[in-house]
Every structure is written in C-alpha cells, then in structure tokens.
Amino acid sequence: MDYFDETNTPLLRRKLRIMHSKVSRNRSMRSNPEGNSLMSNKKKKLSLPPADTMDTLRKKKQTYDNFDDFEGKYLAQKSKALNRSLESNSSLDTTTPDTLSQISSIAPYSDVTMHTTLNHFKKAKAKPSDETWENAVSKARGEPDGAEKSFHAKKLSRTVIKEDMEGEEAEHKEDKLVTPTKPLQRKKSIKVHIKNAASKLKILRSKSKLNTSKAGSKRKMDVSAFPDESTVAMKKPKLKELSWKERRHERKMTKNNFEIIKKAKFVWEEMRRHKLPDEKRRKLCEELFKMVSGKMYEFALAHDTARVVQCLVQFGSNEQRTSIMEELKDNIVGMCKSKYAKFVIRKLLKYGTKQQRSFVIKQFHGKVRKLVRHREASEILELAYNEYANAAQRLSIMEEFYGPSFTLFKNHATKSLDQILTEQPDKKDMILSNMKEALLPLVDKEILIHSMIHRIFFEFFTYASGKMRSEMIELLREHLVTILHTRDGARVAMHCVWHGTAKDRKVIIKCLKTHVLKVCKEEYGHMVMLAIIDVVDDTRLVHKALLDEMLKSLDEVAQNQYGRKVLIYLLSPRDPLHFHPDIVHVLQEGDKNTTSKKDGKVRSQELADYVSSALLQYVVDHSRDLVMNNNTLLFILAVISHARGxxxxxxxxxxxxxxxxxxxxxxxxxxxxxxxxxxxxxxxxxxxxxxxxxxxxxxxxxxxxxxxxxxxxxxxxxxxxxxxxxxxxxxxxxxxxxxxxxxxxxxxxxxxxxxxxxxxxxxxxxxxxxxxxxxxxxxxx
CATH class of the missing domain: 1.20.930 (Transcription Elongation Factor S-II; Chain A)
Structure with missing residues (x-):
C-alpha cells in the first residue's frame, strides 16, 4: 500500500495520534524526576518529518521498499547522532553534579539502538517489543526521588510479536512473525560516567598526587603533580582540617582589636601575680591602661577582657580609676545586666572612692523595680544595698516601692518608713497598696533570696492588716523556706505563721519538711520554729512534720547553739534563764493573733510530753560530752529540771x-x-x-x-x-x-x-x- 498517497493522509495521521497517546501514557506512569528534564524542555516526538519535507520524501520513495524500512533507518541514524553528541559531551564535562536536579538535566544516554515502527502501535493492547525513548531516559537518569517499586522499569525481552492491522483495510490482515533477536550488550549509563568523573575530580583536588608510569620495573614520579610552594602558602586551610584550638584561634582573629587583646592579656597574666613587686606592677598598669584606654566598655562585655579591666581597677591608681569611671559612667546600668561586665561594677564599688560608689548607686535611681527582677543586675543591687550604701541611700532604694511620688521627689530628711507614716499618716493606704503592687511580681524563688526584698516584705507586714495581709500570706506561704536566712525574712515568716489561717499554717509546716534540721541551726530561722511552737494548735501535725525529723538528728541539733534553743523552748518556753528579753518581746507579738484557740499551757504541755523521753535518754547516752562542754551546761540543766518523766x-x-x-x-x-x-x-x-x-x-x-x-x-x-x-x-x-x-x-x-x-x-x-x-x-x- 502506498502510504504517501494523498488520499491516505487521514489514516497516517490517525496512526501517528495513536503512537503519541501511547508514548504519553508511558511517560505518565511515573512521576517527573527532580529538576527540569529533557522531556519537559524539548518534547521529542517519534513521528515522521514535518509536512514541508513530505515532497522530498516522496521523491525518495523508490529507494525504500515500504514506509517501515524508511522509518527504522531514519530513527537509527538519528539515535546514532545523538549517541555521538552525548559521548563528546561526557568526555569534555568533568564537573561533578551536586544535586539530583543537575543530574536530571543532563541529556539521556541511549543504551540501545531503537527500532520503532508504526506496526508496534497498531494494536492498542499489545505490549511494546522494544524500548521507547522514555525508557531510555529513565535508565540514563536512574530512579527519581520518591519513585516506588511499581514504577520500576521492566526488562524487555525480544519475543515473537503478532501484529494485527487495523483500519479501513481490515481484509488484508496477516500475522507477521518477528524472529528473536540477540540481546544487545548494555553500555555504561550516564550515571556511571558521572560517578567516575566525580572520583577523578576528587583525586585531582587532593593535597598531593603522585602520577606514576611504568617503564620496565621502575616508576617515575611526576613532579608536576606536587603543588607549588607559593600556591601552598596562598591556600587557606578549611576549618574542618584544623584542630579545636586552631579553630578557636581563627574565630578570635576575626574579632576587632585582636592584637590589642592578645597583648593586654599577656600583660594581665604578668600583673595579677601575687609576688610581683609594686614598682613593676605600677609600670604594667600604666602600659595596660594605655592599651585599653578608649575601649573599656567593649572590653568589659567579653569574658576574657573583662578580667583585664577588673585587674586594672583593682591595682590601678586613683587617677586611672577616675578615667575608667569617666569612660564607663554612661553604661553603668547596662553593665549591671551583663554576665561579665557586672564584675567590673563590683570592683568599682569595692576599690572606688566614696564619690564613685555614690555615683554608681545614684545610677539606680528610678530603675530599682526593674533591676531587682533582672537575674544579673539584682546581684549588684543587693551588694550595693548591703555592703556599701548608707542609711539615706538605702532609703532612696526602698522609696521606689512606696510609690511614684517618692521615686520622683526625694526627701533626704526622712530616714525610715516609720518616720514617713508618722509625718504623713494619710498616705498609709496609698503606700501599702503601691507596695503590694510592687511585691506581687517578686514572689519568685530566684528573687526572694535577696535581703533587700526581705526588708520590703517586712515593712509591708509591719503596717498591713486585714484582707491585704491575708492575700499576701496566701501568695508567700509556699516560698518561706527561701527567706529564712535573714533577720527580716525570718520576721516575715513569723508574721505569716502568726496571722495566717489554719490552712496557711498547715501549708507552711509542710513546706518546712526536709528542711527542719537546717532551719533549726540558722541564726534567724530558729525563730520561726519558736513561733510555730507558740501558736500552732495542731500539735499532732507539729509532731509528725517537725519534731520527728528533729529527733532523728537530735545529736546534731543539740550540738548547735540555735538548735539547743529550740529544744529548750519545747521544755521551758520563754524562760528568762535561757532566752533574752528582746527575743521574748518579739515572740509576744504573736499572742495577739486571732487564729489560735487552744490554751498556751496545754499546747506547751503536749509538745513537752512528746520530746521529754528522747531528751532524757540523750543525756544518759552523752552525759560525759555534755557535762564537759560549757555550751551544753544550760541544756543539761533544762532537761533535768523541766523534762516530763x-x-x-x-x-x-x-x-x-x-x-x-x-x-x-x-x-x-x-x-x-x-x-x-x-x-x-x-x-x-x-x-x-x-x-x-x-x-x-x-x-x-x-x-x-x-x-x-x-x-x-x-x-x-x-x-x-x-x-x-x-x-x-x-x-x-x-x-x-x-x-x-x-x-x-x-x-x-x-x-x-x-x-x-x-x-x-x-x-x-x-x-x-x-x-x-x-x-x-x-x-x-
């Protein structure tokens, strides 16, 4: 049949559409690989040449027996040309692709010569006997990311295919037998070429490479393989190739003032020696001051150079400290918040003059409530308040909790809150409400350790009453263990015990569990134990939570001067032979509480009965040690005189x-x-x-x-x-x-x-x- 007859062009086009539909179905069976593939950029069509060349092809009709031969030879030539171009490209391109998208963008390598005829597509249900263009591309690229086993390419074998002719000439059907062909030998895919190129490139980039060639039994060294000395000097090693110390040194070199820091640290190492003569230390101070001058604030913020500035403040002269203060005076508050610069402020407070200390404390004006909640700055504020501030400066710090009017307008004539309330009694409610508002954010474990906070709470409980005091006790009752180590903190805990409800007292006693031994041995903490013995009606709770733990470590409690007072108070409360009148006067403030209902004598009798037998036995077991110790003299007398038994x-x-x-x-x-x-x-x-x-x-x-x-x-x-x-x-x-x-x-x-x-x-x-x-x-x- 003449396929180039103009009357048969619709049939030809129909067959071409069937061929394209099968190709598209094969392509859609798997997902697109990562990156832009050749199929998306240049859509290859297994079709005849364009229509404008049809006349030329008709002229060459006589050279071919039929259209199938012509198509097979045409596509074979085209695939050979493509193979030659791929081989030339692979030989020239030696760069290693980094990602899968770069690999997928490489032109596919044709493994075998493709023989495709229109007869292969005449029957829609028949399996193709040869590999299509898409299968060649998939083999060259490898499996795409996320491809599943169901999309793997199946190996095609050469089999006998029965082809049926379809169309208008159905009467000319005939079976054609294709003889089995010999499997073609698979060539190296593009993936193998890329892998080989990458390994070669890695070898070329190595530090040293010996190119050897066999000449008989000897091997000659290729001198050109070694890098030039100038190239080695210019080449910068990678961070991965360096040791930890070398990497740290490289990072430090990138910082500003690296050379100055290096010299300053060397001088500092020499200057901080204890046995260094004073004259030499003075010269080193002058040398170090010249290096660091103008960079004090920058040096104070780093962990290593901050030590240099500290040493300079400690051993420097008054003139040098004045210069340092002038340079840092605008950044005092910011340095207090720094993890390392705060130590420079500590040195200025310790070694500075009286005027310099006053200047540092004055910088806290108006910022106390914020600084006291800062983890780093609160330490400096606590140090300044306890160690270096006078009475007027302490009051100026405390006044910021009384209200904004006291923060803005300082009255240096007043010396305490008691004096303020005596002179201005109408401001009591306003001051207490402002104090409550300021103290609520401070009920935190990390902030409550500071004595300055304890003082504020003590002043609040001294003058507060009613509902305001009860609300503060409810917030503070679980955190009393952290404030017992100071005088004011212990007084605050005593107020909570005195004026708290039965539930508050129960929570406080349970929070003291596992801390009883430590509380009994503290200078001020043992006063809280005396207050509990005085006012708590639930003596069984006291027995189980406090006294049992105390009696387990009775020897350790009895050997401590404050622990002995607790034991003696259980037997003889408020005895003037054992307790100072001032302590008795403080404890008498709890007698006004409205929570305790039980008679004090009955409560004391129940506690004494519980501990008497254990104390008498302790005296029997440790009689020689107690008698020969002047500190335990009154303890023996109290046990023998007042113990029940x-x-x-x-x-x-x-x-x-x-x-x-x-x-x-x-x-x-x-x-x-x-x-x-x-x-x-x-x-x-x-x-x-x-x-x-x-x-x-x-x-x-x-x-x-x-x-x-x-x-x-x-x-x-x-x-x-x-x-x-x-x-x-x-x-x-x-x-x-x-x-x-x-x-x-x-x-x-x-x-x-x-x-x-x-x-x-x-x-x-x-x-x-x-x-x-x-x-x-x-x-x-």
Whole structure:
C-alpha cells in the first residue's frame, strides 16, 4: 500500500495520534524526576518529518521498499547522532553534579539502538517489543526521588510479536512473525560516567598526587603533580582540617582589636601575680591602661577582657580609676545586666572612692523595680544595698516601692518608713497598696533570696492588716523556706505563721519538711520554729512534720547553739534563764493573733510530753560530752529540771562521772570537780535541788550523788578550790540528810582547810562552822 498517497493522509495521521497517546501514557506512569528534564524542555516526538519535507520524501520513495524500512533507518541514524553528541559531551564535562536536579538535566544516554515502527502501535493492547525513548531516559537518569517499586522499569525481552492491522483495510490482515533477536550488550549509563568523573575530580583536588608510569620495573614520579610552594602558602586551610584550638584561634582573629587583646592579656597574666613587686606592677598598669584606654566598655562585655579591666581597677591608681569611671559612667546600668561586665561594677564599688560608689548607686535611681527582677543586675543591687550604701541611700532604694511620688521627689530628711507614716499618716493606704503592687511580681524563688526584698516584705507586714495581709500570706506561704536566712525574712515568716489561717499554717509546716534540721541551726530561722511552737494548735501535725525529723538528728541539733534553743523552748518556753528579753518581746507579738484557740499551757504541755523521753535518754547516752562542754551546761540543766518523766537515770549517769577517783592538780585528765565546765554543771545541778524541794519532788541530785560517790572522796574534793565550792553547794541545799552526810565526811579536815591558801577552803571552813551546833562554854570553878 502506498502510504504517501494523498488520499491516505487521514489514516497516517490517525496512526501517528495513536503512537503519541501511547508514548504519553508511558511517560505518565511515573512521576517527573527532580529538576527540569529533557522531556519537559524539548518534547521529542517519534513521528515522521514535518509536512514541508513530505515532497522530498516522496521523491525518495523508490529507494525504500515500504514506509517501515524508511522509518527504522531514519530513527537509527538519528539515535546514532545523538549517541555521538552525548559521548563528546561526557568526555569534555568533568564537573561533578551536586544535586539530583543537575543530574536530571543532563541529556539521556541511549543504551540501545531503537527500532520503532508504526506496526508496534497498531494494536492498542499489545505490549511494546522494544524500548521507547522514555525508557531510555529513565535508565540514563536512574530512579527519581520518591519513585516506588511499581514504577520500576521492566526488562524487555525480544519475543515473537503478532501484529494485527487495523483500519479501513481490515481484509488484508496477516500475522507477521518477528524472529528473536540477540540481546544487545548494555553500555555504561550516564550515571556511571558521572560517578567516575566525580572520583577523578576528587583525586585531582587532593593535597598531593603522585602520577606514576611504568617503564620496565621502575616508576617515575611526576613532579608536576606536587603543588607549588607559593600556591601552598596562598591556600587557606578549611576549618574542618584544623584542630579545636586552631579553630578557636581563627574565630578570635576575626574579632576587632585582636592584637590589642592578645597583648593586654599577656600583660594581665604578668600583673595579677601575687609576688610581683609594686614598682613593676605600677609600670604594667600604666602600659595596660594605655592599651585599653578608649575601649573599656567593649572590653568589659567579653569574658576574657573583662578580667583585664577588673585587674586594672583593682591595682590601678586613683587617677586611672577616675578615667575608667569617666569612660564607663554612661553604661553603668547596662553593665549591671551583663554576665561579665557586672564584675567590673563590683570592683568599682569595692576599690572606688566614696564619690564613685555614690555615683554608681545614684545610677539606680528610678530603675530599682526593674533591676531587682533582672537575674544579673539584682546581684549588684543587693551588694550595693548591703555592703556599701548608707542609711539615706538605702532609703532612696526602698522609696521606689512606696510609690511614684517618692521615686520622683526625694526627701533626704526622712530616714525610715516609720518616720514617713508618722509625718504623713494619710498616705498609709496609698503606700501599702503601691507596695503590694510592687511585691506581687517578686514572689519568685530566684528573687526572694535577696535581703533587700526581705526588708520590703517586712515593712509591708509591719503596717498591713486585714484582707491585704491575708492575700499576701496566701501568695508567700509556699516560698518561706527561701527567706529564712535573714533577720527580716525570718520576721516575715513569723508574721505569716502568726496571722495566717489554719490552712496557711498547715501549708507552711509542710513546706518546712526536709528542711527542719537546717532551719533549726540558722541564726534567724530558729525563730520561726519558736513561733510555730507558740501558736500552732495542731500539735499532732507539729509532731509528725517537725519534731520527728528533729529527733532523728537530735545529736546534731543539740550540738548547735540555735538548735539547743529550740529544744529548750519545747521544755521551758520563754524562760528568762535561757532566752533574752528582746527575743521574748518579739515572740509576744504573736499572742495577739486571732487564729489560735487552744490554751498556751496545754499546747506547751503536749509538745513537752512528746520530746521529754528522747531528751532524757540523750543525756544518759552523752552525759560525759555534755557535762564537759560549757555550751551544753544550760541544756543539761533544762532537761533535768523541766523534762516530763523520771530524771533519775540522767542524774545517776552524771553522778558516776563524779564518783571517779580524783587527784588534785592532774592536768592530763581533768576530773569533773576541777574541770572548768564540769564543776559549774555540778554546782548548778546541786543548787537546782532547792527548786525541786520547793516543788515537793522526791528525786534530788545531791542525794543520788552522795550515794554513788565512795566514802572519803569528798575529802579529796576539798584539796582544790573548785572542789571546795562544790562542797559549799551541797551544804546550801538546806536538806538535813545531805548536810549531815557532808559534815561527817569533812569532820577531820578542818585544821587542814585552815592551812589552805585558796579562798574556797576558807569559805568552806566558815560554812562548816556556821552550820554546826554551838557548844556550851566550860566554866572553871
């Protein structure tokens, strides 16, 4: 059939459309690879030449038997030309693609010669027997990102294909057998070429490359492979190739004033030595000051150069400190907020003059409420307030919490909030409301550690009352543990305990759990424990939350001076023998609270009953250590005098120590009678029997002592001054049995006592003579 006949052009076009539809379906079976592909840029059509060349092709009709032969040879020539262009491009281009988009943009490499005929597309359901242009492109590119197994290309095998002719000439159908062809050998794909080119490029970029060539059994070195010395000098190494120290040095070199910083740090290392002579240090200060002058603020902000400025402030002269202050005076507040520059301000406060300190504190004016909430600046503000500010400067800092009028208008005549409220009582509500508003943001764990904040809270609780005070207690009750270490903070906690509700007190006590030992041992924190003992009605809660934890570490509490006060207060609250009147006066402020309902004596009795047995047993187990320690003297006396229970075992343990053999003048092992603390404990325990006799108690320490001490031991006591005073105490008990027993043992040593030179012996003789009955005088007849 003549395919170039003009009458058959519609049939030809129809077959071409079928061919294009199959190609498009094959292309849509997989997603487009990353980047711009050749298919999108230049749409290749497996079709005949354009219509304008049809006449030329008709002229060449006689050279071809049919159209299929013509089409196959035409496409074969076209694919060979394309292969030659790809080979030339791959040989010239040696650059390594970086991304998949660059790989996908490379022209596809044709693996095999494509033979495509129109007969392949005549039957729509038949599988193609040869590879299409799209399959060649996919093999050259490789699998695109995200491609799944279902889109993988299938290997095509050469098989016998039965082709059916369709169209208007259906009567001329005939089966054509295609003989199996030999599988073509696959050439290297473009992916392999790219990989080889990348490896070659990597080798060429290496530091050193030896090109060797075999000439017999010897290998010659290619000198041109080594880089030139000038090239090596100009080449800058990468950061990955450097060590950690070298990378850090490279980063520092990029900073401004690198050379000056390097020299300044060298001088600083020399100047900060302790054994450096003063003259040399002075010269180094001058040299360092010249380097750093004009760059103080910039140096103060860095962690290493800030030390240089600190050292210069510390060892520099007054003129140099003045120059530094002049340079930094406009940035004081900003430096207080800096992590490293704040230490320069600390040095200025410590080594600066009085005027310089006042200038630094004056810079805080109007900014205190903001600075106190800043993590870094609050430390400097706290230091200035506690260490370097006078009374007027402290009040100026505190006034910013009283209200804006006190911030703007400073009255230097006033010295405290009490004076302000006395002079202007109508401003009390305004000041307290402003204080409450300012204190609410400060209820934070990190801010509450500062004593300046404790002072503000204490002033608020001193004058606040009613609902305003209750609201503040509710906010502060869970954070009292963090403010107990200062005087004002402990007073604030005491106000919360006194004026809080039963629920507030319960929360406060539970928050103190696991901190009881530390609170008892603090100078001001133990006052909070005394306030809890005074006013909390729920004694069982106190037993479980506080006293149990205290008794577990009883030895550690008893050995501390403030811990002993807590233990003594449990047995004898507000005893003037153990507690100063000022402390008693402070504790009496809690008696006005409206929350406590239980009688104070009943509450004290319940607490004393709970701890008495443990304290008496502690005295028995540690009697020698307690008796020989001057600090625990009153503690022993309080336990034996006020503990609920039988103190006989404790008295017996102390009496056994006194019954030990005594040799006067033995400095190696002091007896309790001659020990500086032991003889006082012995005297006080003996004299305490007077009170026990008045209270009609049967157990007396003096009687137990005389029973335990061997006969004749009292005579050895009289050989020293302190022993004589102990015997005098026994005679002053005013108990007939005790007095008689002492006189019987001392009856034969009166003459010896009169010969003694110390005062105790003379007083003992007078006491014996005064207590003995007078004899009737003999009359001579």
């Amino acid at each position: 039988d103190p006989t075992e404790a008295m017996l343990a102390i009496s056994k120590i006194a019954a030990e053999p005594f040799v006067a003048g033995n400095c190696d092992n002091f007896h309790i009678v001659e020990h500086p603390a032991g003889h006082l404990a012995l005297k006080r325990l003996i004299l305490n029997d007077k009170e026990r006799i008045t209270a009609n108690e049967d157990v007396l320490f003096s009687k137990i002592l005389l029973k335990v001490v061997p006969p004749g031991s009292l005579k050895s006591w009289a050989a020293c001054n302190r022993g004589c005073f102990a015997l005098i105490s026994l005679l002053e008990v005013d108990d007939d049995d005790v007095t008689t027993a002492v006189k019987q043992q001392l009856s034969g040593i009166r003459k010896s006592l009169k010969k003694m030179t110390f005062s105790g012996a003379h007083l003992l003789v007078k006491k014996l003579e005064a207590s003995s009955p007078t004899r009737p005088q003999m009359i001579d007849l």
